[in-house]
Amino acid sequence: MEINVGAVISANRKQKGITQQALADFVGVSKASVSKWETGQSYPDITLLPILAAYFDVSIDKLMAYDAQLSSTEIRRIYTSMKQAFETQPGDAVLKSIRNLIRRYYACYPFLLQMGLLILNHYDLLPGTSQTAKVTEYVNEARLLFVRVRQNSQKAQLTAKAVELEGYSLLLLQRPDDVLALLGEYVPEQLPADSLIAGAFQQKGDFRRAIATSQSGLMQDLSIIMSQLTNYMTLLKDDPNRLAATYQRGQAIAKAFDLATLNPAVWLNFQLAALNGFAQQDKTDEAVALLQEFTHVLTATKMPLTLHGDAYFDAIEPWLEQLDLGSQSPRVSGQAKQVLADFVLQNPALAKIRTLPVVQPLLAELKQVSGHR
Template sequence: MKIGRIVSEKRKERGMTQQELADFIGVSKASVSKWENDLTYPDITLLPLLAAFFDITLDQLLDYHSQLTADEIKRIYQLLQNNLVNKSGEEVLHELRRFVRRYYSCYPFILQMGLFILNHYDYFPSVSDQEKADVYIDEARHLFLHVKKNTKDAYLINQATNYEAYTLLALKRPDEVLTLLGQHVPAYFPTESLIASAFQQKGELDRGVATLQSAIAQYLYVMMSGFTNYLQLLLNDFEKFKTTYHRGKVVADTFDLSHLHPIIWVNFQLSAAVGFAQFEQRDKVEEILTDFSHVVAKLSLPVELHGDAYFDQIESWLAQLELGQQLPRKSENLQEELFAIVLEHPVFIPYHNEPFYKKIETLKEHLNE
């Protein structure tokens, strides 16, 4: 709290001495001096009297702000991510919980703290991996519930509901997911087309272009994530699995996804490689994992969202996202984590002696030097 500075500033604005303020409040001059030099705080019973005397609110007296700006939320999220590098997971978790208590009524912030837990709980302390997942995923779920129950913002309610469903799925409670979201995909109304048309009518063509570019980029990311998940549902149907992979790859190659959004591309390729390995398609496994290793090795860390020559007007959209251009998951150790998936997944055990697999092991060791 900066109460000492506030008291000093307000007293001087009134042209009062410390003694005059002390006489009015009913304390000693030494007490006022200690407040202003941040040696002690006023007794809690004196705070309403001080606020009334200076004609300010208690929040103004304490210099307390319950709401954070979008930029402040991004900075705190980034701060916590950075602290994972040089602090223990326990310390970062303590910091996060302290922030949550302080800004418990800032619902956009609470939503992001729930996401931070989901994206980084593997850094936090626990007895076992399963216990860790259950404990921290449920902690995130309660943050999303808090947002959903208390905010009046329809957009935040929708986000919190979707994230709550994600946590329920992670906790293996599928019936609750279906109860929460329903059993059919809702019809989608493309509001971005209306926004772009409105800009066009106003003669603001650049903003209309930027609107539709950002929408198409999002559709692309969602579509590729859909392909990634769909592949895992087709492990009993090789022909449809193969067709789905090829169609997804055509889309990815068309939009140069390995450069535009390498993380989504990598997830798609890993999903495909796991499936082809189960179908014992050795040539496809080698082709995909070799390509995968080349892309992962060239990742520029930390990974940030960005546009390209086609999506050349999406920077303003990226800037206004909850986390801006940064990824929700800490990306400094991303290369090592991605290689670990390939080198530790049991489905790839039959390939451990293959020359291409040995090259991947060597590449990982080289990156760790």
């Protein structure tokens, strides 16, 4: 990621067949200065860059080996590197690296989108005096990146993602009127692209690609419907019958697709929403049964979390590989597991449940997962 101007100067000088002294004479510096540039001991003064670029007949960006755009592979590599850095470096050091990268690639809109997502997924690990202060600073920082992408990108798909993430950021910032102004008050009608793509492959006689496309669409739809049910249950604390019905339907879907194994992160969040609702409604037996199942799956879930197929979704690997982040989890896996455990250990709504004798062994397991003693 460093500017490698010295190597470019050296390569261009040798291509022209001139000596370090000849270049030094033209630019007006010593031969030792050119030597230091080429060995990386120092950089040319910024005022000399136009002269050097003109001499070699290249742009300043090319002279500095700088490209304002990154490939999808490079973006994924940087995201992974920054995500892993949270496990070995303090939050302020990681934040400095992220901000430096953003400044360097401020015109690479796919990259800005992923850096905003990186900040959203890890703002709790960044420096700050309180969780509220972190949300105010870092979620808004991510939001501004999404705004830039929305306003400047010429790619419709990228702009659509930016709009959705901007809306999510505004919701975290507790700006509901701005969310509605951005997204509207009604869910827009959608024509699923996966069905059209699968149909196109079918017409071409490529049934393998048609099946793979349909599977990838189903995989996404499964995660979306379970997430929607999860969010819906958070609205039903005063409606016991509807909460129970919603949980039963979601649980049936999860069981049918073996979601606890296929996508444990989605399944665990679904269970937590139901657990919180049943606890608030004093449905102790249901809450305890949920907590037992939740603890078993969370403890058994292997890290790092990744997206994957199974015997039913057996053709989705190419789709997973082309995703912005590939099959990796967007958040540090160890931290994700800790957050889920801490929800049970610290949520005030579960205080009564935590006092029950039958729950104590489960809490001990969760404390081990979370790192608490």
